[in-house]
Amino acid sequence: MSRKPNCWDNAPIESFFGRLKEESIRIQKPRTIKEVYQLIDWYMDFYNNKRRQKGLGSLAPIQYKHKLGA
Numbered sequence: 001m002s003r004k005p006n007c008w009d010n011a012p013i014e015s016f017f018g019r020l021k022e023e024s025i026r027i028q029k030p031r032t033i034k035e036v037y038q039l040i041d042w043y044m045d046f047y048n049n050k051r052r053q054k055g056l057g058s059l060a061p062i063q064y065k066h067k068l069g070a
Helices: 007-028 033-049 061-068
Strands: none
Touching: 007 033, 033 061
16 A cells, blocks of 8 residues: 555445444344354345445445446
């Protein structure tokens, strides 16, 4: 890296992991590591394809990407 790192570099991923824990793991309470993997896989699909986000104009990330034509 060519610049001095700062605390904001990790903010997006920390926000994502906080939402992952709050919206799925604390609700479902998986008991085995296999259930954890399945829950994370489900949440990744949900987050990218179905979960609407206010910052993206109330669209899911994949919908927003298609809207931009990227």
